[in-house]
Amino acid sequence: MVHGQSGVRFQNWARSYGSSPEMYFQPATVDEIKEILDLARQRNKKVKVVGGGHSPSDIACTDDFMIQMGRMNKVLKVDKAKKQVTVEAGILLSDLNVELTKHGLALPILGAVSDVAAGGVIGTGTHNTGIRHGILATQVVALTLLTASGEILTCSESVNPELHRAACVHLGCLGVILTVTFQCVPEFYLQEATFPSTLKEVLDNLNNHLNKSEYFRFLWFPHTENVSIIYQDHTDKPSSSSSSWFWDYAIGYYLLEFLLWVSTFLPGLVGWINRFFFWLLFTGKTEHIDLSYKVFNYECRFKQHVQDWAIPIEKTKEALLELKGTLESNPKVVAHYPVEVRFARGDNFLLSPCCQRDSCYVNIIMYRPYGKDVPRLDYWLAYEGIMKKYGGRPHWAKAHTCTRRDFEKMYPCFQKFCTIREQLDPRGMFLNAYLEKVFY
Template sequence: QILELARERGRRVKVLGGGHSPSDIACTDGFLLHMGNMDRVLQVGRASSLLWRGEGIPVAVPSLGAVSEVTAAGVIGTGTHNTGITHGILPTQVVALTLLTASGEILECSESENAEVFQAARLHLGCLGIVLSVTFQCVAEFRLREVAFPGTLPQVLEQLEQHLLRSQYFRFLWFPHSDNVRIIYQDPTSRPPRSSSSWIWDYAVGYYLLEFLLWISTFFPGLVSWINRFFFWLLFSSRVENVARSHRIFSYECRFRQHVQDWAIPIGKTKEALLELQAALEAHPGLVAHFPVEVRFSKGDEVWLSPCFQRDSCFINVILYRPYGKDVPVLEYWRIYEGIMRKHGGRPHWAKAHSCTRRELEKMYPAFPKFCSVREKLDPTGIFLNPYLEKVFC
């Protein structure tokens, strides 16, 4: 009915999940369909040994992004990822989904049914139709042990292979304008839960004091380099350990309003790209980069619009905070960062800022034409497009 009404009135339809995408991918001036309350687990069962039987066995997905107030269709729609070289981005965990198309038809999609649509819809950008349900391949619920400890950028880049082998969910945080890094290992464990969190350090210092100092630094940008070093020393230079159920360790609070970019480059380019970014920041003393630059890894996959399509990848996530909502200049930092990412064959995260147009995306994503052909068949009039998607497809 909504689709018919939109057609009658010449309006477009955008489906909103959790509304957590930092880019404009979920925005529209047409009809906005909020699916955030469709949050029921419909079934937990065994399908050709893929899923665990629902007889009281608690299940979990093997990997999750950092934010938890999101929807299943929303996270797969933008290719949300976590870290770990044996783990793919979230769309790789999808084994089936149900799609309501622009014509009102309901398609059950999987490897064996509507296979072409399934390949496209695992990372759908919200432009193929309305996703009504998603089936994930699950594993038995598990607990994770997180160990975080300090290091330096040259060291961690030199020993990247070892870190990737040593921990299933390895990532690191780099504090720009310095060599400081925070190395984070997360691995399944049977140890009892433990937590190192503290309101004083996490909130009073790590949020309220930091936001105030970041705000001061908008008047004196030279302070940022000092803030990055000082907070590393204060909060991130000792070893800490946490144990909890997997989803509690995977998700962490991102408290600040921020600008963000997160491109994926071939994993072999990690060292070169980060050292170039460090050198570029040194060469432009007026430029500020907030901490952390978050470096994560993902296994290559066959998902058509995945930034990790057919290659193991490293995601380099850069941020600029907006203390108390105050805007900060981003263009120069973005230009330098994007230049380095492009040079190393980067592909942008669909939910975050990027300046790519269709011509570039066609070169970056080898299966882009296949996706376009499915999209044009399913939505020939572009009812599910918005200005962000027009830039991508038109």
């Protein structure tokens, strides 16, 4: 008999959203999850499954039943010949990365952090960068799903292919993802090189940069022309680091947080802060070599609000120049650094922001120095307007103000996903407030 706890408070990583589920479960077996779904059906409750709780929106919140997947975290099978690994969906990628190195394997791409669960990262279309690489879900070979009725379905490109196209970016609304099989590659080292540039240079030579480095991205410092370019590429060289002493001792982080807090009283300082930190930390060249997952991941120390839309890659220049122009003509609108610009190959998943097109992700942030919210509405709305104008689609895990009407226009296969969802979950057991806005 599975036991639920009452009185547990759920909060996402950034502490920007939370909820108080009536019952909080941490099942260790599929039978226990089935029992929870039976109970939810009997009591007419909604169910929300949560992985690492890292989504910077309310997509993982519920006031009904919450299933935390942390105990469903085993590696079930490693197929060395095919270089595939099958895991329970609650495993954190940080644990999986370590486990894979024991077999000489690695995931070909990861997001910025690995304290996220296998079921969770594919749930929201997590991505990183590199135009030869798709979002993380493109590494999924197969998965199993427990539906609202208690049935277990398997899907892959050859078995239930339409379900596979839906379930690889599932938003947590199709059922409980139980297992995921990932395609891996041989373990590899990455060399990261960073160097300064300008927005004009990087936008004028975008194709060169995309071709030159397998995992190319850049950071733009809003209110300035400054850009830091980051190349990450396979290497046979041994581990090494030339990162600055300033970062090593983390003084930069503390100073930045303090100055950002001061700027909440003097918003005009933000442009100077962006300029100062670019000069202090990003004007030199740095190099760093390590195991792939240690280079993909970095330490995100600050809590922040974030938006991250994917626009068609050919709109990158126009959209960024318009964002820059908007900030220049509205000096009262402040934007913290960096605007992180990343790229991903198009795919075929029904609700992937990269569905049927190569994409550029434009990630904007506003920090919360010492937990204080900095006004961001004007920046958020200006950015959203530009992203929409250029055919953007918001990251499912991050802030946006879109509703079903927007998604119907954005996604050629939106209706197909809705039909699959309604077939699998006619009562809407796996919906929450966030998902109601998406589907109704």
